[in-house]
Amino acid sequence: MGYKCIVLIKQVPDTKRITGDVMNDDGTVKRSALPAIFNPEDLNALETALEIKGQFRGRVTVLTMGLPGASAILRESLYRGADEAILITDPRCAASDTLATSYILSCAVKKLDYDIVLCGRQAIDGDTAQVGPQLAEKLAVTQITYVEELIELAGKTITAQRNIGNGSQQVKAKLPVLLTVVGDANEPRVAAARKMMKFKNARTPIEVEQEGKDENPDPNEADIKELAAHKCSKLEKRGLLIKQWDLDSVGADLNWCGAGGSPTKVHRIQSVVLAAKQSKDVEPSADGISDMIHELIEEKTIT
Amino acid sequence: MIEVNRKGEVWVFAEQHNGRLEDTPLELMSKARRLADTLGVELAAAVLGDKVKGLAAKLIQHGADKVYLVEHPLLGHYQTNSYAKVMYDLIHKYEPQIVLYGATITGRDLAPRIASAAKAGLTADCTDLQIGDHTTVKDKKLHKNLLFQIRPAFGGNIVATIINLDRWPQMATVREGVMPMPEPDAARKGKVIEETVKLAKQDLPLQLLAEHKRAKKVDLKAARIIVAGGAGVGSKDNFRLIWDLANCLGGAPAATRAAVDLGFIDHDHQVGQTGTTVRPSLYIAVGISGAIQHQAGMSQSQKIVAVNNDPDAPIFQVAHYKILGDLNVVVPLMIKTIREKGL
Numbered sequence: 326m327g328y329k330c331i332v333l334i335k336q337v338p339d340t341k342r343i344t345g346d347v348m349n350d351d352g353t354v355k356r357s358a359l360p361a362i363f364n365p366e367d368l369n370a371l372e373t374a375l376e377i378k379g380q381f382r383g384r385v386t387v388l389t390m391g392l393p394g395a396s397a398i399l400r401e402s403l404y405r406g407a408d409e410a411i412l413i414t415d416p417r418c419a420a421s422d423t424l425a426t427s428y429i430l431s432c433a434v435k436k437l438d439y440d441i442v443l444c445g446r447q448a449i450d451g452d453t454a455q456v457g458p459q460l461a462e463k464l465a466v467t468q469i470t471y472v473e474e475l476i477e478l479a480g481k482t483i484t485a486q487r488n489i490g491n492g493s494q495q496v497k498a499k500l501p502v503l504l505t506v507v508g509d510a511n512e513p514r515v516a517a518a519r520k521m522m523k524f525k526n527a528r529t530p531i532e533v534e535q536e537g538k539d540e541n542p543d544p545n546e547a548d549i550k551e552l553a554a555h556k557c558s559k560l561e562k563r564g565l566l567i568k569q570w571d572l573d574s575v576g577a578d579l580n581w582c583g584a585g586g587s588p589t590k591v592h593r594i595q596s597v598v599l600a601a602k603q604s605k606d607v608e609p610s611a612d613g614i615s616d617m618i619h620e621l622i623e624e625k626t627i628t
Numbered sequence: 629m630i631e632v633n634r635k636g637e638v639w640v641f642a643e644q645h646n647g648r649l650e651d652t653p654l655e656l657m658s659k660a661r662r663l664a665d666t667l668g669v670e671l672a673a674a675v676l677g678d679k680v681k682g683l684a685a686k687l688i689q690h691g692a693d694k695v696y697l698v699e700h701p702l703l704g705h706y707q708t709n710s711y712a713k714v715m716y717d718l719i720h721k722y723e724p725q726i727v728l729y730g731a732t733i734t735g736r737d738l739a740p741r742i743a744s745a746a747k748a749g750l751t752a753d754c755t756d757l758q759i760g761d762h763t764t765v766k767d768k769k770l771h772k773n774l775l776f777q778i779r780p781a782f783g784g785n786i787v788a789t790i791i792n793l794d795r796w797p798q799m800a801t802v803r804e805g806v807m808p809m810p811e812p813d814a815a816r817k818g819k820v821i822e823e824t825v826k827l828a829k830q831d832l833p834l835q836l837l838a839e840h841k842r843a844k845k846v847d848l849k850a851a852r853i854i855v856a857g858g859a860g861v862g863s864k865d866n867f868r869l870i871w872d873l874a875n876c877l878g879g880a881p882a883a884t885r886a887a888v889d890l891g892f893i894d895h896d897h898q899v900g901q902t903g904t905t906v907r908p909s910l911y912i913a914v915g916i917s918g919a920i921q922h923q924a925g926m927s928q929s930q931k932i933v934a935v936n937n938d939p940d941a942p943i944f945q946v947a948h949y950k951i952l953g954d955l956n957v958v959v960p961l962m963i964k965t966i967r968e969k970g971l
């Protein structure tokens with residue numbers, strides 16, 4: 326019994342911390358210079374899934390597509406109570422736009438069993454809010470975007486409240502559905518110490534291999550592979566092996582992945598330059614201010 | 629997949645709720661008109677709903693050459709699947725080269741669903757649109773007359789120009805309030821093309837149980853004069869200064885996100901990237917540093933007055949009148965001066 330939830334999460338550069346130091350001269354951003362964080366609204370999506378599990382039992386699977394380092398947010402999800410974590414990592418995913426990303430994610434989600442797919446409303450690096458609805462279309466499931474409250478889950482139906490900007494709306498739909506969750510929906514729980522102890526050693530195969538290489542500076546490919554395989558099977562027995570998929574294992578058609586599968590291209594990137602205008606210094610005195618107000622009245626800006 | 633169609637029209641999705649057109653598609657008409665003229669094609673609006681025929685005239689007055697009108701009882705309330713299905717079918721039938729949507733809650737729910745079905749590109753939340761050429765680096769091939777989809781990225785720190793070369797239609801959602809609404813021209817003539825669609829219950833998987841609309845506390849977009857306060861104002865009590873100055877100028881009070889987060893004033897008053905975009909005749913920025921995300925919502929104001937005690941505050945770079953001083957001295961002086969002039 327219970328509900329099977331899949332939560333799609335993303336590791337993003339912390340765009341709130343952008344300063345001059347992290348901009349290249351051509352106006353692009355040095356992603357590597359920014360701390361990588363769990364996309365904030367994806368934490369709200371995870372929290373919603375964990376609340377569903379808390380109330381009805383079931384299972385929470387977290388799934389991310391990203392660089393090998395994205396396993397950090399998978400571990401963070403395990404610390405909070407996710408049951409299973411999956412990393413999709415493949416160099417051929419690089420430069421995927423939202424359409425290609427939603428295609429790759431849909432291939433992965435279709436391999437799993439689910440009642441509810443949850444996404445954060447949007448990611449702070451792109452702010453597009455497109456992947457959720459695009460994924461829903463590819464899965465041919467009903468989408469409920471901007472969810473601020475889960476009202477009811479009963480049998481095979483869900484009732485949710487959407488934030489529609491100038492108010493709210495309650496809608497009901499049959500499962501399966503895809504929800505995109507807004508930041509106001511809940512207060513994401515913090516990591517549980519007990520789970521942290523348990524999962525801090527959870528690894529993906531690619532991390533195991535990398536750690537093997539770091540420990541053994543004199544690499545013999547065959548040995549390292551064998552050692553890694555051995556270590557992975559040990560981790561797996563303890564429930565600490567994070568699943569890792571590539572485009573072949575999700576059965577993706579490469580024509581729809583990566584740069585080639587992405588209809589949108591970047592023509593140009595510019596850093597934001599503040600416009601210099603004709604300006605006047607005004608004395609912070611009664612006279613200075615009176616002159617300025619007088620001018621604004623003369624030119625009919627103030628009427 | 630839809631092939632490149634250089635004769636295709638420029639379309640605007642004319643979002644309406646309960647028979648009332650939203651502002652954003654109307655704002656979009658002026659820019660869309662220019663794009664269509666540059667390309668030498670017609671500008672069309674697509675309006676979906678139940679008994680919405682009356683909206684066609686307004687769309688034509690705002691610049692449309694054509695209105696595709698789709699009426700059906702099941703289109704009375706917006707929902708993703710039914711609207712996406714109808715729009716997708718229309719796009720397939722007429723192959724427009726550009727389709728634009730307001731980046732409203734509805735636009736951002738609908739457009740990606742259509743883009744996914746059409747396997748077309750989509751750029752979110754554009755602040756500007758232009759027509760331009762692009763040469764691909766690899767094969768030096770020149771692609772003429774593409775839609776430049778211009779948007780802030782990375783939390784507003786950079787501006788990216790996005791294009792779609794080969795998979796059309798070129799689609800974008802456009803930020804609310806960034807384009808000035810065109811003056812309606814009652815003499816304009818246009819064609820109305822009525823489309824019939826078949827919809828069944830399964831096209832409407834959502835059941836709408838209730839809707840609560842909350843009236844906005846302030847209409848910043850309509851204000852001619854805006855007085856905005858930032859974190860520098862210091863407290864909710866001291867924010868009285870902002871209300872008073874706004875009142876004596878007949879303007880609206882506004883704020884930065886920092887001031888909203890500090891609880892000085894309601895979020896409805898927030899100007900900027902995650903608030904409202906405004907373009908008043910006069911914008912008075914008080915105790916505001918002028919972060920890029922704030923400027924994104926106000927830099928188009930006709931006259932900007934900045935009051936700040938930090939000579940290096942970035943707000944001074946966009947201000948026409950720079951008042952370097954303590955706001956607790958300057959604002960009361962401004963109020964006094966205006967009252968004395970008897971305005």
Ligand SMILES: Cc1cc2nc3c(=O)[nH]c(=O)nc-3n(C[C@H](O)[C@H](O)[C@H](O)COP(=O)(O)OP(=O)(O)OC[C@H]3O[C@@H](n4cnc5c(N)ncnc54)[C@H](O)[C@@H]3O)c2cc1C
Nearest residue numbers: 858859860884885886900901902903915917921922937955
């Ligand atoms: C993704 C994202 C979206 C955002 N969206 C928005 C948005 O929509 N709108 C928005 O406003 N911000 C937004 N922000 C936040 C933005 O980056 C800034 O943090 C915010 O605008 C700063 O507000 P402020 O100028 O009020 O505060 P501060 O930056 O703290 O500036 C206060 C100013 O007051 C001046 N001051 C202090 N005391 C006095 C005094 N006595 N007299 C005169 N001057 C004084 C100081 O010199 C200073 O310049 C966003 C940020 C991010 C990352």
